[in-house]
Amino acid sequence: MVLIGRRLSADEWAAVLADPTTVDTLLYGDLDDDEAEMPEPELDLDKSWHGIHYLLTGTAWQIGEGAGAAILGGDEIGQDGGYGPARLLDPGTVRAIATALDALDVETLRARFDPGAMAAADIYPAIWTNGDDEFDYLMSHFSELRRFYHATAVNGQAVLLAIT
Template sequence: MELIGRRLSDAELKSVHDDPDTVEALLFGDLNDYDAEMPEPELNLDKFWHGVHYLLAGSAWDLGDGVAGAAVLGGEDIGEDGGYGPARLVTADRVRVVADALDALDDDTLRARFDRRAMKAAEIYPDIWHEDVPADRFLGHVADLRRFYRSAADNDQALLLMIT
């Protein structure tokens, strides 16, 4: 499982609202055209999405007390279930709030939340907690997430997020 994300132009947001079936095309390209290349997602937290969420929210699945916990698992369901749930749409207003919350979290705070035993007990995906995976590996993905949200916020854009 990986978490991917895409910023939406005004026209793309309108098409998603008008026809939620366009979500797949926006995230994966034209699935009926076997010769077409799949577009690169603007955000790919790879298999580290769940650990990033845990660091931001302090929980395996809840959004936590802070706004930053909504960065990975927030938004409203839209479109078809792709196997791990439908995509989620994060409005431009919410993007700005989450971007500000992500910017306010420093790496030292997140590093202090990194606890392999607690993450294993919470069954955080992927099950790598017996390995010596450094906190900085997750912090790199948090930095990607910050840039993604900040770019969308600065451009007044909504986001699509999906676990594939």
């Protein structure tokens, strides 16, 4: 399971709200066209998504305000792709998340990194007791998450997220 995200222009956001079936095309391209390539996601957190969510919220599945909504927040939209429907975050929520992510530093997140607690909470993937390399893995993807939300907020865009 990996988490991908896509920034949505105002027109794309309006299209998704008007017709949720456009979600799949925006995230995965034209699945009916055998020759069409899947578009590259603008955010790809690989398998780090659940670990980052834990660092942001201290929980496995609860969604918080601000940075706590960066991974699992938003409103479900479209069909269930196997790991739940995609989630849509409006531009105001994106700005709040970006501001909260920008306020976090590595030391704060390191203090929240508890491999034993993460293993006990079944945080995906089950690699947390392997050593400190996992924290570095999370931080490389956290930096990507922060850049993604910052750029999206600066441009006044919405976000579409999906676990695939």
